[in-house]
Amino acid sequence: MGLIGSNWLVVPIVLPLATATLAMLVGRRSAPYLGLLTASGILLSVAAIGLTVLEEGTIRYQLGGWEAPLGINLYADGLAVFMLLMTAIVGAAVSAYAVGYFTSRQDESGRVAGDSGDRSGSFWVLWMFLWASLNGLFLSADAFNLYVTLEIMGLSAAGLVTLERRQSALSSGMRYLFVTLLGSLAYLMGVALLYGALGALDLATLGELMYPGAATWSALALITLGMALKTGLFPLHFWMPAAYSNAISPASALLAGLVGKASFYLLLRLWFDVFDGGLGPGPGQVLGLLGAAAIVWGAVMAVRQRRLKRLLAYSSVSQIGYLFVLFSLATTASWGFDAWSGGVYHAFSHACAKAAMFMSAGAIVRSVGHDDLDRMQGVGQQMPLAVAGFALGGVTLMGLPPTGGFTAKWLLVSASLESGQWWIAVVLLAGGVLAALYVLRFLNPALIQVKVGPVARPATQNLEVTAFVLAFGSFFLALLSAPLLALLRIGTPFASVLLVGTP
């Protein structure tokens, strides 16, 4: 491993941290440019890390030159790079979107610009901290360091929600802050118990020393509860619809697309790398059941919504269920890798699709001035690009080919059939049908042709374009499934399954 090669690993963490500091000092005017520059830097470094991992296998990086377990290590395997890539793509798109979002607000809204300039500055600092924490979380190999990244993530995400000053946004931001702090504290208590029982913080070391006992079981319960709460797994999703729908749209896209995935990733990482698949089959079954319940409940609620952004938020409740289904399927049996990679693939395609849909929704709401689903007639005529982006994202949620959602669902369904748990396959497919219903709940009125004269409306072209590009990417994500699945195989906890299972 060359000197430069492994040092790419710290770039996605250090770069946004430096930008955040700089953005705080230089103020709002140059912050968007710094943000875009950082986004391209992160894309570049993640590509370099990905190529290195594909060619040379997993990377372990000793921060400060200290070996684990005394020091803190970074660790990049296929899964970590996969999540970094997801974050880089969605993050770059939201960054481009935010530039347009904050400038068009000042130009077009007609009212006194007020604090929007300040909000833009705060947005960039918070978003850069958030991005650094996401990348840091995906790369960290240390249980306590993960806690610190979780707290940065929670504080910056809650700060993004409270950038919107309406009462509803402040209430849901406050609730979100409580939820995220409680989740982190439950996680930290779990880490303290693990340290008490095993004496280490390094994940690989913890995994080697793991044994089933009172302390480890309690730690598993606390960590799982904390992360399920932060991810919004049914029935712990109570905070989610309000937080996602009341935030400003760039923040909604980041929260629904990325932040929820990070806590899911953490659970996945600990579950299989530290807790040896949940210390037994029981806990995984519980999570799988809750995931199945979430798929149905969230989708039914989404169909019943009257507001666009709230519909999308409930859709997230449903889509998160797909992620948790993998916990009851991913075992050491021959279908284990299919289930695991299917869930992870779903995280990627949902992140792109849902972020794109929130971005489209933001452009639409900005333009028509409300998000009432019953008054969306003719929106398709006025903003074809935004509606097209929404539709492409919607097709991904339904899981039709050639979307990434299709690949994910294919893997999950075949794993559930192979394992004999056919009822999971039924729920997964039913979720797709329900997704079609709630996507049409918006598309139906939006595509109605109405006669409208030319209306003055705020310029939202750049918002529409960025949303469309991201949705377009998620739409064709299945075409990339071969290299992406090859990436996921590197360092997977299901290596033994792969050796036996592949023909």
Next chain:
Amino acid sequence: MLSLFFDAVLALALPLLAWRVLTTRDLYRAVILFIAFGLLVALSWARLDAPDIALAEAAIGAGLTGALFLNTVGGLVGRKRSPSRESDESREVAERREAIQSSPGEPVDEVMRPWWVRLALTVPILALGLALGWAVVSFPEPAIDLAQQASDNLEASGVDHGVTAVLLNFRSYDTLLEIGVLLLAVVAVWSLDLGRVRGGQAALSKGLPVLHGLVRLLTPIMIIVGGYLLWAGAKQPGGAFQAGAVLGALGVLLVLSGLVRPPLSDGSGLRIGLAVGFAVFLGIGTAVMLATGELLNYPPASTYGLIIIIELFLTVSIALTLAALFVTAPPRKEQGSKEHSEEKGEES
């Protein structure tokens, strides 16, 4: 025997005190009890041979956090007398607030979940308590002894004090991110655009010459204590956090007593001061990559010097940040003077 008894009483007192904090009707009293709780926690840490964190808990956990709580409770209760946003808020809201504040001495509370929710909650929470209790009583002898490893590597760490070695060398990456959290918190608080602390500050600054004298007397002492803590950290308990906490507390005292005007609302000087610790830490951490090949891996010859430089700047930023979190200045000048006209005089 006596000390065992003392430990038992202290350990029993902590959960009971926490319970009192959460059930005392009066919010002011709850916060006072919270400060007492923080001090008892600090005491128990002193008993557990952890003077570094006992010091930090007393200063930050009990002192500054307690002041933050008092300030906020004061803000919620005292607003009736010093309304600042009355102009831009609907009458309805004002009336609701009026109703809530009918008894200023006893801030609104007693909004609790219904009794059956509370009853149903006790079962899973008791179960959790029993499981955790069993877990901590049955901790096995851990297979890994990090204490031994830390002490074996102390020589190479550049400092002679274990905790400082962990914080600024073995696990300095955590510390770097943690300083990031402080900076992030200031930005997040500023983004809420709360305006400056009022009420308490004005009351204290008028007609309390004793306080002025006391603060004047304390200022040089606290600066000396802070400097000593920073210097001592390399060899014994102390370091940037304890020093920063003491100096930050001094900052809060100075602002409260009115001797020092709250920091400039849009001062780039203040912003630089807040960010400099993080920036220097990040900069040095990255720069040493060129020499040693890893982030935060200091070259052996200059380890001590680099750690001292980092600690010095950290102390400045930690002190300023803790004070700034208390004062919550608005991020923009125009904004501040427009919305809080009564402060116009101070601002210029």
Next chain:
Amino acid sequence: MSPVTFYLLSSVGIFVVCLYGLIVHAHLIRKILALNMMGSAVFLLLTGVARRGELTDPVPHAMVLTGIVVAVSATAFALAVARRLYEECGRAYLPEEDPEDLSEEREG
């Protein structure tokens, strides 16, 4: 029982008392107090764990120091949001359920 065990049990006690308080109280200040003290409970557990062996373990002490700084940051932000919420709505507690925002004007 060694004195360390007292403190470990004490930490569990604080943790569950505060978890209960966090859920049952609606007032924002109570919730923030409960969260902060829950953090102290975890720190107490770590400090107790550090004292078990022959040598006092400096690693948990460093973790606690980091945790204290994170806790004061989180508390400061939570209190600021609580104040802002109070200034906007005149109440210092959250509604039982977030009402759907049916307001007409939205900025996106």
